[in-house]
Amino acid sequence: MKMYLAVFASVLVAELGDKTQIATLLYATDPAAGKLGVFLAAAAALVLSSALAVAVGAHAGGWISPKLLRTVAGLGFVGIGVWVLLT
Secondary structure, eight states: OHHHHHHHHHHHHHHTTSHHHHHHHHHHHOTTSOHHHHHHHHHHHHHHHHHHHHHHHHHHHHHSOHHHHHHHHHHHHHHHHHHHHHO
16 A cells, blocks of 8 residues: 555656646636536546556566656656756
8 A cells, every 4th residue: 555655646746847847727717618517628648648647657668667757757857857857
C-alpha cells in the first residue's frame, strides 16, 4: 500500500499547476461547457495516459533495468528543470 500512496502523491503533485490543469481550468471557464463533461473528459484523458505509461513501463522493465530507468528519468527531470530556469 505504501508504494501506491507514493504513486498517488507523486502524480498529484506533478499534475498540480501543470499545462494540462491550466487547460482544463480554461475549458471550465467557458459558460457553454458543462462542468461535469469537462471533468469527465480530463479525468478520462489522465486515466488513458496513465494506462499507456503503465503498459510501456511494464514492457520497458523487461528490457532495461529499473535502476537505469530511474536514473535516466531523474536526470531528465533535472535537465528539464534547469532548462525551464534558464529560458
